[in-house]
Amino acid sequence: xxxxxDLTKSFxxxxxxxxxxxxxxxxxxxxxxxxxxxxxTTIMRILTGFFPPTAGSVAIDSLDVERHPLxxxxxxxxxxENVVLYPDLTVTxxxxxxxxxxxxxxxxxxxxxxxxxxxxxxxxxxxxLIGKLSKGYRQRVGLAQAIIHNPEVLILDEPTAGLxxxxxxxxxxxxxxxxxxxxxxxxxHILPExxxxxxxxxxxxxxxxxxxxxxxxxxSRLRGSETMYLQVDAGGADAAAVLERVSGVTRVAATDTKQxxxxxxxxxxxxxxxxRELAAAVVSRGWGLLEMRPMRMSLxxxxxxxxxxETAAPAAPVDTDTERTGELVS
Numbered sequence: 001x002x003x004x005x006d007l008t009k010s011f012x013x014x015x016x017x018x019x020x021x022x023x024x025x026x027x028x029x030x031x032x033x034x035x036x037x038x039x040x041t042t043i044m045r046i047l048t049g050f051f052p053p054t055a056g057s058v059a060i061d062s063l064d065v066e067r068h069p070l071x072x073x074x075x076x077x078x079x080x081e082n083v084v085l086y087p088d089l090t091v092t093x094x095x096x097x098x099x100x101x102x103x104x105x106x107x108x109x110x111x112x113x114x115x116x117x118x119x120x121x122x123x124x125x126x127x128x129l130i131g132k133l134s135k136g137y138r139q140r141v142g143l144a145q146a147i148i149h150n151p152e153v154l155i156l157d158e159p160t161a162g163l164x165x166x167x168x169x170x171x172x173x174x175x176x177x178x179x180x181x182x183x184x185x186x187x188x189h190i191l192p193e194x195x196x197x198x199x200x201x202x203x204x205x206x207x208x209x210x211x212x213x214x215x216x217x218x219x220s221r222l223r224g225s226e227t228m229y230l231q232v233d234a235g236g237a238d239a240a241a242v243l244e245r246v247s248g249v250t251r252v253a254a255t256d257t258k259q260x261x262x263x264x265x266x267x268x269x270x271x272x273x274x275x276r277e278l279a280a281a282v283v284s285r286g287w288g289l290l291e292m293r294p295m296r297m298s299l300x301x302x303x304x305x306x307x308x309x310e311t312a313a314p315a316a317p318v319d320t321d322t323e324r325t326g327e328l329v330s
Contacts, residue, residue: 001023001024001025001026001059001060001061001062001183002022002023002024002047002058002059002060002153002183002185003022003023003024003058003059004020004021004022004023004047004056004057004058004059005021005056005057006019006020006021006055006056006057007019007020007021007022007043007046007053007055007056007057007058008020008053008054008055008056009042009043009046009051009053009054010054015207016039016042016207017039017042017043017046017053017207018206018207018208019056019208020043020056020208020209021056021209022202022209022212024183024185025183026152026183027179027180027181027182027183028179028183028184028199028200029175029176029179029184029186029197029198029199029200030184030185030186030198030199030200030201030202031185031186031187031188031193031194031197031198031200031201031202032044032185032186032187032188032202032204033187033188033189033191033193033194033201033202033203033204033303034187034189034203034204034205034307035189035205035307036189038189038204038205038206038207039204039206039207039208040157040187040188040189040204041081041157041187042207043187043204044078044080044155044157044185044187046058046065047060047065047076047155047185048073048076048078048155049065049066049069049072049073052066053066060072060075060076060153061075061152061153063075074102074103074149074151075151075152075153076151076152076153076154076155077145077146077147077148077149077151077153077154077155077182078146078154078155078156078157079142079143079145079146079154079155079156079157079159080142080157081157081158081161083138083139083142083145085130085138085141085142085145086130087129087130087131088129088130088131089129089130090126090127090128090129090130091117091122091125091126091127091128091130091133091141091144092113092117092126092127094130094141094145095113095116095117095141095144095145095148096109096113098145098148098149099112099113099148099149102148102149103149104148104149112148112150113148116144116147116148117144119144119147119174119177120140120141120143120144120147120174121140121170121174122137122140122141122144125137135162135163136163136164136167139159139160139161139162139163139167139171140171143156143159143171143174147178147182151182152182152183153182153183153184153185154178154182154183154184154185155184155185155186156175156184156185156186156187157186157187158187158188158189159171159175159186159188160172160188160190160193172193172196172197175197176197179199186198191303194215195215199214200212200213200214201213201214201215201218203302203303203306203307205306205307210306210307211302211306215302218302226267226268226269226270226271226272226273226274226294227265227266227267227268227294227295228265228266228268228274228275228278228292228293228294228295229255229263229264229265229266229291229292229293229294229295230243230263230264230266230278230282230289230291230292231261231262231263231264231289231290231291231292232261232262232263232264232282232287232288232289232290233260233261233287233288233290234260234262234282234285234287234288235260235287236260237285237287239262239264239282239287240252240253240254240262240264242281242282242285243264243266243278243281243282245281246274246277246278246281247274247277248268248269248272248274248277249266249267249268249274249278250267250268250269251265251266251267252264252265252266252267253265261288261290263291265295266278275292278292279292
């Protein structure tokens with residue numbers, strides 16, 4: 001479990017993170033989503049102990065990061081955005097070194113090494129020098145070093161940055177496979193990254209949390225209603241008038257027409273499921289119900305909505321995402 005309370009980080013007069021309070025449950029995959037410069041990397045560095053907070057607190061597995069830094073690091077696997085690898089070592093030698101540094105018992109080291117190499121798809125390049133690997137394979141090596149000691153918590157900063165589409169899919173599958181056994185936080189500015197890998201999303205803008213929820217719940221909250229799309233073949237009859245009379249329906253709007261088939265957006269009261277009543281209203285009149293599905297705001301729409309509102313507010317904190325320091329294996 002990860003918990004922050006009023007977490008704040010300032011660099012001189014500039015504030016990168018503002019009063020962040022957040023709880024991530026054990027086994028959960030949570031995504032930090034925000035534009036470049038929003039504070040994501042600064043938060044990652046505080047969680048892993050690279051940066052001390054200016055104010056507030058961070059606890060990993062109930063251990064305060066500042067008071068128990070070594071115990072916390074034993075429980076964390078960290079993949080920074082720009083992971084430092086050793087190009088003159090082979091993949092196997094590097095991961096063996098990481099296992100030694102991170103305290104994997106000697107008796108279990110060989111088996112754990114084989115397990116991680118297989119899990120990260122590194123079997124074909126295990127004997128090759130890291131300096132000779134493609135960007136995708138180097139990213140896999142970085143992820144392998146993060147999980148070599150089987151940590152309770154994984155913190156992944158832009159885990160698919162610079163990968164090709166096939167490598168991105170493979171990395172997402174690997175992250176999803178680690179869920180449940182590990183608590184995972186990943187940061188990204190790539191919208192599909194969150195929707196395809198995370199159970200909850202934290203949207204960050206200018207160092208502040210502007211939304212926390214599942215994408216579906218965010219959709220309902222921002223729309224203020226439930227919306228269904230229906231495609232009805234009513235033979236030219238006025239289906240809208242019938243749909244409007246269904247209990248709980250607040251709005252019916254025709255969106256598209258093709259011959260006698262009409263598409264409708266139907267809003268209903270928040271939390272009200274009117275699918276059965278809508279279907280019955282159509283079918284009982286002998287009309288054809290060709291399609292019925294919920295309409296959701298896309299993550300892109302949600303992101304633009306909450307960040308645009310926040311941008312209209314005064315005071316723009318500045319993040320230090322671009323102020324890179326050397327990041328060694330954590």
